[in-house]
Amino acid sequence: KEGLNKTRENLTRRVGELLAGSSRLDDDFFDELEEILLTADVGARTSMELVERLRREVRDRKITDPAAVGSLLQEEVARMLGEEVPRLVWAPEPPTVILVVGVNGAGKTTTIGKLACRFAREGKRVILAAADTFRAAAGEQLAVWAERAGAGLIRHQAGADPAAVVYDAIQSARNRRADVVLVDTAGRLQTKTNLMEELKKIRRVMERELPGAPHEVLLVLDATTGQNALSQARLFSEAVGVTGIALTKLDGTAKGGVILGIAAEMGIPVKLVGLGEGPDDLKEFQPRDFAAALFS
Ligand code: GDP
Numbered sequence: 001k002e003g004l005n006k007t008r009e010n011l012t013r014r015v016g017e018l019l020a021g022s023s024r025l026d027d028d029f030f031d032e033l034e035e036i037l038l039t040a041d042v043g044a045r046t047s048m049e050l051v052e053r054l055r056r057e058v059r060d061r062k063i064t065d066p067a068a069v070g071s072l073l074q075e076e077v078a079r080m081l082g083e084e085v086p087r088l089v090w091a092p093e094p095p096t097v098i099l100v101v102g103v104n105g106a107g108k109t110t111t112i113g114k115l116a117c118r119f120a121r122e123g124k125r126v127i128l129a130a131a132d133t134f135r136a137a138a139g140e141q142l143a144v145w146a147e148r149a150g151a152g153l154i155r156h157q158a159g160a161d162p163a164a165v166v167y168d169a170i171q172s173a174r175n176r177r178a179d180v181v182l183v184d185t186a187g188r189l190q191t192k193t194n195l196m197e198e199l200k201k202i203r204r205v206m207e208r209e210l211p212g213a214p215h216e217v218l219l220v221l222d223a224t225t226g227q228n229a230l231s232q233a234r235l236f237s238e239a240v241g242v243t244g245i246a247l248t249k250l251d252g253t254a255k256g257g258v259i260l261g262i263a264a265e266m267g268i269p270v271k272l273v274g275l276g277e278g279p280d281d282l283k284e285f286q287p288r289d290f291a292a293a294l295f296s
Pocket of ligand 1: 247
């Protein structure tokens with residue numbers, strides 16, 4: 001995967017050097033490997049766990065050649081990420097409601113725009129709901145994407161109740177027989193409690209107006225923030241119950257290893273990855289390909 005270049009440069013090159021430059025699989029070797037994983041933002045706990053598993057495999061299989069550890073590492077990473085390609089959940093009957101959360105700048109609006117373009121291309125009727133009524137710019141940016149995708153847009157005046165926007169969007173989706181509603185939300189982190197209360201209220205309105213909704217709660221995380229992404233995942237997960245992660249800006253970072261930490265420590269599947277700013281730069285996350293891309 002081209003978008004992973006920086007993570008690969010860091011991780012692949014350094015792991016490769018370690019494997020080639022070591023003559024024995026001793027403690028120094030495993031310590032160095034753990035260090036490399038840490039610099040790729042795999043996270044302390046996950047790095048340790050991964051190295052422990054490798055030690056065990058090496059011992060059990062009586063492996064002595066450092067060069068053989070590369071494929072073992074790839075296997076373990078693939079296992080950690082899960083075998084299946086995680087898919088977005090669709091409602092048995094339309095509309096499907098996708099609640100999108102995350103801190104400002106993570107890439108929520110862009111991710112929604114990319115999804116809207118994709119769904120529209122598949123012939124689906126899409127409605128975008130501008131439930132970040134706090135920042136006028138967010139609503140404007142969403143309007144641009146709605147236009148681009150040919151999607152409907154529900155937007156109220158600045159400062160309006162975000163839950164009212166969501167209410168309208170669901171009514172509108174029913175009336176227009178829309179297939180999917182994508183809800184953009186606020187992400188001001190300075191006032192955490194208010195934001196979490198706001199998101200909970202949005203969720204309650206969805207549940208009340210449409211049984212089964214939200215069908216998906218996507219948390220958008222910026223990969224370049226590395227370990228911060230993990231603490232954000234915890235925060236949002238506790239407040240609104242995240243069902244999937246969209247990890248953005250993987251194209252510009254050496255910290256792609258954070259995917260591993262999220263998958264291993266949070267148990268929340270990474271469903272989408274952002275590899276650029278254009279409408280086509282959002283891909284389904286493929287665990288096997290990712291593991292192979294990192295260590296080949
Ligand atoms: P929001 O505040 O969470 O809605 O974030 P935005 O959608 O406004 O995105 C913030 C910035 O990140 C914008 O300049 C986007 O173009 C950029 N961005 C979003 N996703 C990606 C991505 O996958 N790769 C890159 N390189 N930039 C991205």
